[in-house]
Amino acid sequence: MDRRSFLAAATAGLLTTTGSVTSAGASTGTSRALKGDPFTLGVASGDPSADGFVLWTRLALDPLGGDGRGAMPSRDVDVDWQVATDERFSSIVRSGTLTARAGAAHSVHVELDGLRPGTPYHYRFRAQGRVSPAGRTTTTPEGERPLAFAVAACAHYEHGFYTAYRRLAEEEPDLVVFLGDYLYEYGPSGYTALAGQVRSHTPGKCATLADYRLRHAQYKSDPDLQRAHATAPWLVAFDDHEVENNWAGPVSSTGAPAFDRRRADAFRAYYENMPLRRASLRGTALQVNRRVSWGTLARFHLLDTRQFRDDQACLDGVRAGCDERLDEDRTLLGAGQWRWLEEGLHGSGARWNLLGQQIMVAHRDYRRGPGREVSLDSWDGYAAERARLLGSLAATSNPVVLTGDAHMHHLADLKADTDDPDSPVVARELVASSIASDGDGYRDRTWIAESLAENPHISYIDQRRGYIMARLTRDDLSVAYRTLDYISRRGAPARTAHRVTIPSAEQARA
Numbered sequence: 001m002d003r004r005s006f007l008a009a010a011t012a013g014l015l016t017t018t019g020s021v022t023s024a025g026a027s028t029g030t031s032r033a034l035k036g037d038p039f040t041l042g043v044a045s046g047d048p049s050a051d052g053f054v055l056w057t058r059l060a061l062d063p064l065g066g067d068g069r070g071a072m073p074s075r076d077v078d079v080d081w082q083v084a085t086d087e088r089f090s091s092i093v094r095s096g097t098l099t100a101r102a103g104a105a106h107s108v109h110v111e112l113d114g115l116r117p118g119t120p121y122h123y124r125f126r127a128q129g130r131v132s133p134a135g136r137t138t139t140t141p142e143g144e145r146p147l148a149f150a151v152a153a154c155a156h157y158e159h160g161f162y163t164a165y166r167r168l169a170e171e172e173p174d175l176v177v178f179l180g181d182y183l184y185e186y187g188p189s190g191y192t193a194l195a196g197q198v199r200s201h202t203p204g205k206c207a208t209l210a211d212y213r214l215r216h217a218q219y220k221s222d223p224d225l226q227r228a229h230a231t232a233p234w235l236v237a238f239d240d241h242e243v244e245n246n247w248a249g250p251v252s253s254t255g256a257p258a259f260d261r262r263r264a265d266a267f268r269a270y271y272e273n274m275p276l277r278r279a280s281l282r283g284t285a286l287q288v289n290r291r292v293s294w295g296t297l298a299r300f301h302l303l304d305t306r307q308f309r310d311d312q313a314c315l316d317g318v319r320a321g322c323d324e325r326l327d328e329d330r331t332l333l334g335a336g337q338w339r340w341l342e343e344g345l346h347g348s349g350a351r352w353n354l355l356g357q358q359i360m361v362a363h364r365d366y367r368r369g370p371g372r373e374v375s376l377d378s379w380d381g382y383a384a385e386r387a388r389l390l391g392s393l394a395a396t397s398n399p400v401v402l403t404g405d406a407h408m409h410h411l412a413d414l415k416a417d418t419d420d421p422d423s424p425v426v427a428r429e430l431v432a433s434s435i436a437s438d439g440d441g442y443r444d445r446t447w448i449a450e451s452l453a454e455n456p457h458i459s460y461i462d463q464r465r466g467y468i469m470a471r472l473t474r475d476d477l478s479v480a481y482r483t484l485d486y487i488s489r490r491g492a493p494a495r496t497a498h499r500v501t502i503p504s505a506e507q508a509r510a
């Protein structure tokens with residue numbers, strides 16, 4: 001489509017515009033032609049509300065352009081955008097132009113409001129005579145309309161193809177919840193999977209803004225990932241690898257020099273590459289703890305379990321005999337986020353409350369036989385705050401915890417007292433395996449049986465790659481754990497390895 005017909009369509013669309021749009025600034029970019037397609041990183045949407053959402057794209061002529069700027073010129077570039085109610089963009093309801101700034105790696109974030117609730121929309125961008133692929137998104141409904149959502153995490157690019165993203169997209173969920181390790185900071189072969197690797201990271205371990213931008217561009221150039229983003233709005237939250245393995249608040253796990261600078265650069269690149277609202281970027285900090293409601297049916301409480309935590313106890317790792325992990329005043333969420341969470345859980349008004357967070361809440365004993373070994377990077381390393389969280393969930397309407405990080409599917413009962421098997425279950429925890437991290441999966445039945453015996457509150461573990469598909473109604477949450485038999489080649493089907501239906505408390509009593 002040429003500029004004239006795109007804009008003509010846009011003008012026609014303006015006639016039906018209601019409400020307002022806020023954009024990153026008035027258009028000031030020049031219009032000299034770019035050589036090539038600037039939409040090599042795809043499009044995305046995120047954080048829907050009842051009347052809007054965020055639209056994202058980032059211009060790059062060559063994703064692997066060596067400076068992290070995608071071989072784009074050092075000038076700003078105007079980008080037109082359109083939102084329509086139909087796939088063919090014959091009913092455009094909103095459009096505009098804003099400037100993709102060179103200083104923001106030519107990323108674009110459009111925040112819309114004033115749209116109709118519970119309505120699917122289509123969107124696309126145009127720059128320099130090129131039109132982007134179209135994406136599909138939605139506003140959230142009013143009331144208790146059912147919700148289909150996917151949960152995913154951990155997508156190491158070297159470890160396998162992104163078939164799981166493709167399968168997830170084919171299921172056309174209303175929402176995708178992504179719980180961290182969207183990318184990994186390691187240099188080529190810095191962390192290899194058992195099955196080897198199918199492709200290579202950009203050179204070097206990420207340390208500078210250019211490194212992180214380049215790595216994001218490499219990941220975003222994957223067509224399966226692009227398809228998953230174009231299919232539905234995502235709710236994203238980072239874990240450790242978007243910055244560095246197992247960082248904690250201001251502390252680098254590797255003693256990286258000037259870690260505050262590195263973290264700020266990683267956050268900035270993350271923001272530039274994700275469909276997040278502009279208010280999330282706050283100087284050198286990034287706020288991803290936030291709430292997204294799906295009518296009165298569900299409220300997602302997305303947590304940040306990295307930025308505000310105390311350093312891991314006992315030098316981190318999986319260890320036995322660490323008393324420090326039990327200290328009353330250790331925090332994972334930080335005081336501010338803790339208060340925010342408590343207020344949100346209790347004042348929610350939603351029938352279901354879904355905590356989207358990174359690391360396992362359930363106690364997980366890794367030692368066979370007597371004694372226990374726990375991961376000090378998980379909630380086991382912050383046991384007192386976990387006890388407070390479980391107390392809070394016990395007073396929350398239908399809480400469910402969604403988790404990433406583990407590279408294995410898990411289903412766990414969260415008990416009011418982790419150490420007492422007779423203690424009541426206050427919530428279920430659904431841990432999504434990885435999209436790609438750790439490569440081709442496997443199923444070690446002996447190890448799984450032993451792990452389940454050590455952890456009787458855990459009823460399912462699966463070491464294969466995959467994601468979770470969940471369908472939520474007022475009465476129950478129906479969960480399918482999807483797995484793929486391989487990712488070292490393309491084309492694996494996704495199958496349902498395990499199912500569970502969680503009734504609401506009201507339904508269980510009925």
Ligand SMILES: [Fe+2]
Binds near residue numbers: 437
């Ligand atoms: Fe991971």
